[in-house]
Amino acid sequence: MAIVRVQAADFDTGAELDALTRGRRDVGGVASFTGLVRDFGGSGDAAMTLEHYPGMTERELEAIAAEAVQRWGLQGVLIIHRYGRLQPGDRIVLTAAAAAHRQAAFDACMFLMDWLKTRAPFWKLEETGDERHWVEAKASDDDAAAKWAK
Template sequence: MTAFTPTIRIQNECFDAGEEMRRMRSGRTDIGAVACFEGVCRDHNAALAGQGEQAVQALELEHYPGMTEHSIAHMVQEAQQRWPLQATTVIHRVGALQPGDPIVLVVVASAHRHAAFEACAFLMDYLKTQAPFWKKETTPDGAHWVDAREADDAALARWGITASNSAAG
Protein backbone atom coordinates (compact mmCIF):
# COMPACT_ATOMS: atom_id res chain seq x y z
CA MET A 1 0.00 0.00 0.00
CA THR A 2 1.39 3.35 -1.00
CA ALA A 3 1.72 5.87 1.81
CA PHE A 4 -0.36 9.01 1.52
CA THR A 5 -0.51 12.31 3.31
CA PRO A 6 -3.83 12.65 5.11
CA THR A 7 -5.78 15.89 5.07
CA ILE A 8 -6.17 17.17 8.63
CA ARG A 9 -7.75 20.53 9.32
CA ILE A 10 -8.87 22.27 12.49
CA GLN A 11 -10.96 25.27 11.54
CA ASN A 12 -13.67 27.71 12.56
CA GLU A 13 -15.26 27.71 9.11
CA CYS A 14 -18.00 25.38 7.98
CA PHE A 15 -17.09 22.54 5.60
CA ASP A 16 -18.95 20.85 2.75
CA ALA A 17 -18.88 17.06 3.15
CA GLY A 18 -19.81 16.45 -0.49
CA GLU A 19 -17.06 18.74 -1.73
CA GLU A 20 -14.51 17.02 0.51
CA MET A 21 -15.49 13.59 -0.87
CA ARG A 22 -15.35 14.88 -4.46
CA ARG A 23 -11.91 16.37 -3.79
CA MET A 24 -10.70 13.04 -2.37
CA ARG A 25 -11.90 11.07 -5.42
CA SER A 26 -10.84 13.62 -8.04
CA GLY A 27 -8.70 11.95 -10.68
CA ARG A 28 -8.62 8.66 -8.79
CA THR A 29 -9.81 5.39 -10.29
CA ASP A 30 -8.17 3.13 -7.71
CA ILE A 31 -10.61 4.01 -4.91
CA GLY A 32 -13.36 1.42 -4.51
CA ALA A 33 -15.07 2.71 -1.38
CA VAL A 34 -15.48 5.99 0.47
CA ALA A 35 -16.96 6.05 3.98
CA CYS A 36 -17.97 9.35 5.49
CA PHE A 37 -19.12 10.47 8.92
CA GLU A 38 -20.36 13.98 9.61
CA GLY A 39 -21.07 14.94 13.22
CA VAL A 40 -23.63 17.69 13.78
CA CYS A 41 -24.37 19.86 16.82
CA ARG A 42 -27.59 18.63 18.47
CA ASP A 43 -30.15 20.86 20.14
CA HIS A 44 -30.24 18.62 23.21
CA ASN A 45 -28.00 16.57 25.49
CA ALA A 46 -29.50 13.59 27.26
CA ALA A 47 -26.18 12.66 28.87
CA LEU A 48 -25.98 15.38 31.52
CA ALA A 49 -25.53 13.39 34.73
CA GLY A 50 -28.75 13.23 36.71
CA GLN A 51 -30.25 16.29 35.02
CA GLY A 52 -32.41 14.64 32.38
CA GLU A 53 -32.41 15.91 28.83
CA GLN A 54 -31.25 19.50 28.48
CA ALA A 55 -31.80 21.91 25.60
CA VAL A 56 -28.49 22.95 24.02
CA GLN A 57 -28.49 26.56 22.89
CA ALA A 58 -24.84 26.73 21.81
CA LEU A 59 -21.65 24.72 21.77
CA GLU A 60 -18.11 26.02 22.03
CA LEU A 61 -15.13 23.87 21.09
CA GLU A 62 -11.54 24.61 22.02
CA HIS A 63 -8.33 22.80 21.16
CA TYR A 64 -4.61 22.93 21.74
CA PRO A 65 -3.13 24.09 18.38
CA GLY A 66 -0.34 21.88 17.13
CA MET A 67 -1.02 19.17 19.71
CA THR A 68 -4.46 18.48 18.25
CA GLU A 69 -3.19 18.05 14.69
CA HIS A 70 -0.32 15.88 15.95
CA SER A 71 -2.74 13.66 17.87
CA ILE A 72 -5.02 13.26 14.85
CA ALA A 73 -2.05 12.46 12.59
CA HIS A 74 -1.05 9.68 14.99
CA MET A 75 -4.57 8.27 14.97
CA VAL A 76 -4.62 8.28 11.15
CA GLN A 77 -1.26 6.45 11.14
CA GLU A 78 -2.78 3.85 13.46
CA ALA A 79 -5.73 3.43 11.07
CA GLN A 80 -3.31 3.06 8.13
CA GLN A 81 -1.55 0.25 9.99
CA ARG A 82 -4.84 -1.55 10.64
CA TRP A 83 -6.51 -1.17 7.22
CA PRO A 84 -5.38 -0.70 3.59
CA LEU A 85 -6.37 2.95 3.21
CA GLN A 86 -5.89 5.12 0.14
CA ALA A 87 -6.88 8.53 1.51
CA THR A 88 -8.15 10.11 4.73
CA THR A 89 -9.64 13.49 5.54
CA VAL A 90 -10.34 14.65 9.09
CA ILE A 91 -11.84 18.09 9.63
CA HIS A 92 -12.85 19.30 13.08
CA ARG A 93 -14.36 22.67 13.80
CA VAL A 94 -13.60 24.83 16.81
CA GLY A 95 -15.17 28.01 18.11
CA ALA A 96 -18.83 28.84 18.62
CA LEU A 97 -21.38 26.52 17.01
CA GLN A 98 -25.17 26.45 16.94
CA PRO A 99 -27.52 23.44 16.84
CA GLY A 100 -27.55 22.12 13.29
CA ASP A 101 -23.97 23.20 12.54
CA PRO A 102 -21.55 20.51 11.34
CA ILE A 103 -18.77 19.80 13.85
CA VAL A 104 -16.59 17.01 12.51
CA LEU A 105 -15.99 15.21 9.23
CA VAL A 106 -14.12 11.95 8.70
CA VAL A 107 -13.79 10.64 5.14
CA VAL A 108 -11.86 7.44 4.45
CA ALA A 109 -11.09 5.82 1.09
CA SER A 110 -9.99 2.27 0.44
CA ALA A 111 -10.22 -0.29 -2.34
CA HIS A 112 -12.93 -2.13 -0.35
CA ARG A 113 -15.92 -1.08 1.75
CA HIS A 114 -15.09 -3.06 4.88
CA ALA A 115 -11.78 -1.26 5.41
CA ALA A 116 -13.37 2.14 4.72
CA PHE A 117 -16.26 1.54 7.15
CA GLU A 118 -14.04 0.15 9.90
CA ALA A 119 -11.39 2.86 9.61
CA CYS A 120 -14.04 5.59 9.63
CA ALA A 121 -15.64 4.18 12.81
CA PHE A 122 -12.21 3.75 14.42
CA LEU A 123 -11.23 7.35 13.69
CA MET A 124 -14.50 8.73 15.08
CA ASP A 125 -14.22 6.63 18.23
CA TYR A 126 -10.68 7.90 18.65
CA LEU A 127 -11.66 11.54 18.04
CA LYS A 128 -14.44 11.37 20.62
CA THR A 129 -12.14 10.16 23.39
CA GLN A 130 -8.49 10.90 22.67
CA ALA A 131 -8.14 14.03 20.55
CA PRO A 132 -7.45 17.14 22.67
CA PHE A 133 -10.71 19.04 22.23
CA TRP A 134 -12.72 20.65 25.00
CA LYS A 135 -16.44 21.17 24.63
CA LYS A 136 -18.62 23.65 26.52
CA GLU A 137 -22.40 23.54 26.15
CA THR A 138 -24.75 26.39 26.92
CA THR A 139 -28.16 25.28 28.20
CA PRO A 140 -30.98 27.21 29.91
CA ASP A 141 -29.13 26.42 33.19
CA GLY A 142 -25.92 28.10 31.97
CA ALA A 143 -22.64 27.00 30.39
CA HIS A 144 -20.74 23.90 31.49
CA TRP A 145 -17.84 21.80 30.23
CA VAL A 146 -18.82 18.40 28.86
CA ASP A 147 -17.02 15.34 30.19
CA ALA A 148 -16.26 12.24 28.17
CA ARG A 149 -18.97 9.60 28.35
CA GLU A 150 -18.41 5.99 29.39
CA ALA A 151 -20.11 4.86 26.18
CA ASP A 152 -17.44 6.69 24.14
CA ASP A 153 -14.66 5.02 26.12
CA ALA A 154 -16.34 1.63 25.59
CA ALA A 155 -16.54 2.29 21.84
CA LEU A 156 -12.80 2.98 21.73
CA ALA A 157 -12.05 -0.11 23.84
CA ARG A 158 -13.48 -2.35 21.12
CA TRP A 159 -10.39 -1.42 19.07
CA GLY A 160 -8.10 -2.50 21.93
CA ILE A 161 -7.28 1.09 22.89
CA THR A 162 -7.64 2.75 26.27
CA ALA A 163 -6.55 6.20 27.41
CA SER A 164 -3.37 4.70 28.83
CA ASN A 165 -2.23 3.03 25.58
CA SER A 166 -3.51 5.46 22.96
CA ALA A 167 -1.35 6.65 20.07
CA ALA A 168 -2.10 10.29 20.87
CA GLY A 169 1.23 10.83 22.65
Protein backbone atom coordinates in the same frame (compact mmCIF):
# COMPACT_ATOMS: atom_id res chain seq x y z
CA MET B 1 -2.78 10.24 1.74
CA ALA B 2 -4.01 11.79 4.96
CA ILE B 3 -5.67 15.18 5.22
CA VAL B 4 -6.11 16.66 8.70
CA ARG B 5 -7.54 20.11 9.30
CA VAL B 6 -8.55 21.91 12.49
CA GLN B 7 -10.45 25.08 11.69
CA ALA B 8 -13.06 27.56 12.90
CA ALA B 9 -14.71 27.79 9.47
CA ASP B 10 -17.45 25.51 8.18
CA PHE B 11 -16.66 22.96 5.49
CA ASP B 12 -18.50 21.66 2.41
CA THR B 13 -18.98 17.94 3.03
CA GLY B 14 -19.65 17.06 -0.61
CA ALA B 15 -16.69 19.03 -1.93
CA GLU B 16 -14.36 17.50 0.66
CA LEU B 17 -15.45 13.94 -0.19
CA ASP B 18 -15.13 14.64 -3.93
CA ALA B 19 -11.61 15.99 -3.44
CA LEU B 20 -10.61 12.86 -1.51
CA THR B 21 -11.08 10.63 -4.56
CA ARG B 22 -10.73 13.04 -7.52
CA GLY B 23 -8.60 11.54 -10.29
CA ARG B 24 -8.26 8.22 -8.44
CA ARG B 25 -9.04 4.87 -10.09
CA ASP B 26 -8.02 2.61 -7.23
CA VAL B 27 -10.70 3.58 -4.69
CA GLY B 28 -13.67 1.21 -4.40
CA GLY B 29 -15.58 3.08 -1.73
CA VAL B 30 -15.63 5.94 0.73
CA ALA B 31 -17.28 5.80 4.15
CA SER B 32 -17.79 9.08 5.97
CA PHE B 33 -19.21 10.42 9.21
CA THR B 34 -20.45 13.98 9.76
CA GLY B 35 -21.00 15.13 13.33
CA LEU B 36 -23.50 17.95 13.98
CA VAL B 37 -24.45 20.08 16.96
CA ARG B 38 -27.72 18.81 18.41
CA ASP B 39 -30.19 21.17 20.10
CA PHE B 40 -29.37 19.76 23.54
CA GLY B 41 -31.36 22.44 25.40
CA GLY B 42 -34.60 22.12 23.48
CA SER B 43 -35.38 25.79 24.15
CA GLY B 44 -34.00 27.20 20.93
CA ASP B 45 -31.15 29.27 22.41
CA ALA B 46 -28.50 26.56 22.74
CA ALA B 47 -24.90 27.13 21.69
CA MET B 48 -21.79 24.99 21.88
CA THR B 49 -18.22 26.21 22.13
CA LEU B 50 -15.39 23.86 21.25
CA GLU B 51 -12.03 24.56 22.86
CA HIS B 52 -8.88 22.77 21.71
CA TYR B 53 -5.14 22.53 22.27
CA PRO B 54 -3.52 24.03 19.15
CA GLY B 55 -0.59 21.95 18.04
CA MET B 56 -1.39 18.86 20.06
CA THR B 57 -4.80 18.55 18.38
CA GLU B 58 -3.25 18.36 14.91
CA ARG B 59 -0.57 15.98 16.17
CA GLU B 60 -3.13 13.60 17.69
CA LEU B 61 -5.42 13.69 14.64
CA GLU B 62 -2.47 13.00 12.32
CA ALA B 63 -1.47 10.03 14.48
CA ILE B 64 -5.05 8.66 14.38
CA ALA B 65 -5.19 9.10 10.58
CA ALA B 66 -1.82 7.38 10.15
CA GLU B 67 -2.94 4.48 12.35
CA ALA B 68 -6.06 4.01 10.21
CA VAL B 69 -4.05 4.05 6.98
CA GLN B 70 -1.67 1.47 8.39
CA ARG B 71 -4.35 -0.87 9.82
CA TRP B 72 -6.68 -0.90 6.81
CA GLY B 73 -4.34 -0.05 3.95
CA LEU B 74 -6.49 2.95 3.05
CA GLN B 75 -6.12 4.91 -0.17
CA GLY B 76 -7.17 8.10 1.54
CA VAL B 77 -8.23 9.44 4.91
CA LEU B 78 -9.75 12.76 5.90
CA ILE B 79 -10.36 14.38 9.28
CA ILE B 80 -11.76 17.91 9.59
CA HIS B 81 -12.70 19.21 13.04
CA ARG B 82 -14.03 22.66 13.89
CA TYR B 83 -13.52 24.76 17.00
CA GLY B 84 -15.14 27.92 18.35
CA ARG B 85 -18.79 28.77 18.93
CA LEU B 86 -21.36 26.69 17.05
CA GLN B 87 -25.15 26.55 16.87
CA PRO B 88 -27.52 23.56 16.65
CA GLY B 89 -27.40 22.15 13.13
CA ASP B 90 -23.81 23.28 12.53
CA ARG B 91 -21.25 20.76 11.34
CA ILE B 92 -18.57 19.87 13.92
CA VAL B 93 -16.52 17.09 12.41
CA LEU B 94 -16.05 15.09 9.21
CA THR B 95 -14.15 11.84 8.99
CA ALA B 96 -13.80 9.77 5.83
CA ALA B 97 -11.93 6.66 4.78
CA ALA B 98 -11.31 5.66 1.15
CA ALA B 99 -10.49 2.02 0.50
CA ALA B 100 -10.57 -0.64 -2.19
CA HIS B 101 -13.49 -2.42 -0.48
CA ARG B 102 -16.39 -1.32 1.72
CA GLN B 103 -15.54 -3.26 4.88
CA ALA B 104 -12.20 -1.51 5.30
CA ALA B 105 -13.81 1.87 4.62
CA PHE B 106 -16.64 1.34 7.16
CA ASP B 107 -14.37 -0.07 9.86
CA ALA B 108 -11.71 2.61 9.41
CA CYS B 109 -14.28 5.43 9.54
CA MET B 110 -15.70 4.09 12.80
CA PHE B 111 -12.19 3.72 14.19
CA LEU B 112 -11.36 7.34 13.29
CA MET B 113 -14.32 8.63 15.31
CA ASP B 114 -13.84 6.25 18.25
CA TRP B 115 -10.19 7.24 18.67
CA LEU B 116 -10.85 10.91 17.97
CA LYS B 117 -13.49 10.99 20.74
CA THR B 118 -11.08 9.71 23.37
CA ARG B 119 -7.74 11.15 22.21
CA ALA B 120 -8.09 14.44 20.34
CA PRO B 121 -7.82 17.34 22.83
CA PHE B 122 -11.16 19.08 22.32
CA TRP B 123 -13.62 20.13 25.04
CA LYS B 124 -17.28 21.04 24.57
CA LEU B 125 -18.96 23.81 26.53
CA GLU B 126 -22.76 23.80 26.26
CA GLU B 127 -24.73 26.96 26.92
CA THR B 128 -28.50 27.35 27.20
CA GLY B 129 -29.71 30.79 28.21
CA ASP B 130 -27.76 31.68 31.36
CA GLU B 131 -26.70 28.10 32.04
CA ARG B 132 -23.37 26.73 30.93
CA HIS B 133 -21.63 23.44 31.56
CA TRP B 134 -18.67 21.49 30.27
CA VAL B 135 -19.69 18.21 28.67
CA GLU B 136 -18.41 15.20 30.60
CA ALA B 137 -16.55 12.37 28.92
CA LYS B 138 -18.62 9.19 28.58
CA ALA B 139 -17.50 5.73 29.67
CA SER B 140 -19.26 4.39 26.54
CA ASP B 141 -16.77 6.36 24.41
CA ASP B 142 -13.87 4.71 26.26
CA ASP B 143 -15.48 1.32 25.65
CA ALA B 144 -15.91 2.09 21.94
CA ALA B 145 -12.24 3.09 21.64
CA ALA B 146 -11.12 0.02 23.58
CA LYS B 147 -12.71 -2.23 20.92
CA TRP B 148 -9.89 -1.23 18.59
CA ALA B 149 -7.06 -2.21 20.94
CA LYS B 150 -4.70 -4.60 19.23
